Amino acid sequence: MEKEIGYMTSLIGDPVRTTILWTLLDGRAYTATELAICADTSPQNISMHLNKLVQADLLTVASQGRHKYYRFSREEVAYAIEAIGNLIPGEKHKKIINNKDNSAIKYCRTCYDHLAGKVGVLITEGLVKQKILERTDSDYLLTKRGDIFFGELKIDTYKLKMHRRAFAKPCLDWSERKHHLAGSLGAAFLDTMLSLDWLRRAKQSRVVIVTSKGQQQLYDRLRVTV
Amino acid sequence: MEKEIGYMTSLIGDPVRTTILWTLLDGRAYTATELAICADTSPQNISMHLNKLVQADLLTVASQGRHKYYRFSREEVAYAIEAIGNLIPGEKHKKIINNKDNSAIKYCRTCYDHLAGKVGVLITEGLVKQKILERTDSDYLLTKRGDIFFGELKIDTYKLKMHRRAFAKPCLDWSERKHHLAGSLGAAFLDTMLSLDWLRRAKQSRVVIVTSKGQQQLYDRLRVTV
DNA sequence: TTGACACTTCATTTTGCACTTAACTGTCAA
DNA sequence: TTGACAGTTAAGTGCAAAATGAAGTGTCAA
Structure with missing residues (x-):
């Protein structure tokens, strides 16, 4: 015993x-x-x-x-x-x-080329709370803090704004019924998080997994707990 | 977290x-x-x-x-x-x-020169259940199995019986209200268990502690769980 | 049939941390 | 004061178990 x-x-x-x-x-x-x-x-x-x-x-x-x-x-x-x-x-x-409702696909997935699901929404909310983005009717606007934030992540926001594609749009999430970040900035941010190993793609699925490194970074930088 | x-x-x-x-x-x-x-x-x-x-x-x-x-x-x-x-x-x-009632002193202690407390009672009951001792009105009697059991522990029961002191008496336990083994056999058994490191005396107290070795041995030999 | 992928097995290496040896502080009682 | 005892601290060792590397099995889909 x-x-x-x-x-x-x-x-x-x-x-x-x-x-x-x-x-x-x-x-x-x-x-x-x-x-x-x-x-x-x-x-x-x-x-x-x-x-x-x-x-x-x-x-x-x-x-x-x-x-x-x-x-x-x-x-x-x-x-x-x-x-x-x-x-x-x-x-x-x-x-x-x-x-049981909280299935992985609802939790953290990609939507076309950017991050969606509960995690996508949380991160977007974090960006707004940290005054990195400012919400308007139809767009997100980049603040000075935002320039610094994305600069640290080696994301060239100036170049992104030159694209013909929309820069930072809100996209309604089907599972969360809230908005997450789309547009060229959303796509670039997802790419960066994947290459920095904050996130990893599950094979043959739109599911994305947050690594422990990612959890740490998201908390340190955005005060987001995922 | x-x-x-x-x-x-x-x-x-x-x-x-x-x-x-x-x-x-x-x-x-x-x-x-x-x-x-x-x-x-x-x-x-x-x-x-x-x-x-x-x-x-x-x-x-x-x-x-x-x-x-x-x-x-x-x-x-x-x-x-x-x-x-x-x-x-x-x-x-x-x-x-x-x-809180179950204080250490009630659990496992010495009574003059033999073992008392809940553990003393359990061991005594084990000895009877294993047909090592047989209870009579005023004494415990040693069986053939008992000769073997104490022989294995290098306790010379023959010599003990020669003493003028009673060989194996029941002694009423104040905390358990049941009997435990007293007499020269009870004293010799306690000595043996202490020297084999089945039990150790707590300093400056009548409390005795059962070692894990002792727990193992008592279970193996007497089917007693302490 | 082939290659990519999910997972396993086994042999080997690495390492965290429990444990030891030894020397110490503080308390009690004769 | 002294010796016995309860408990602590610090430095060094050892080992069980986790991690890694290499080679496998079984499944899927093109």
């Missing part, structure tokens, strides 16, 4: 496995690759960790073609992880369990 | 710290040395671990003379540990929280 509780806690204790469990707290099923991206590690490594979690009956797997979807095997697992989360001092770390 | 949950889980994940937290689940305060014995490790090491747990506000310390008493700093800690315990398959691992 002592042995068993020790094994259980050391299973949960590994940082990669913690990230896996914390990610799965939203109730969705994730593929091994998605979890590898979330945990910022290699496919081999995530495979090893996922195996241990399945062995211990914390997770279950469902094979679908060449993908494997992982989710909690029972709700007690979520309770335990949440109970640990409650121990962290400061603001409550709320994670909504079993929010 | 990701970082914090990771730190929290790795704190809980270490086997020594897990044992500490699991031990404290009974709601009692333990000294550093007692916890070192429970976790089967050195005083320096337990000191390091306890410090980390205090730093993270999982435990609080109260100094009393040269002793330091450790307990949970808030009940959420106990909930989290219990939630993890619930993940272990098989029978429920019940630990009663805040059972």
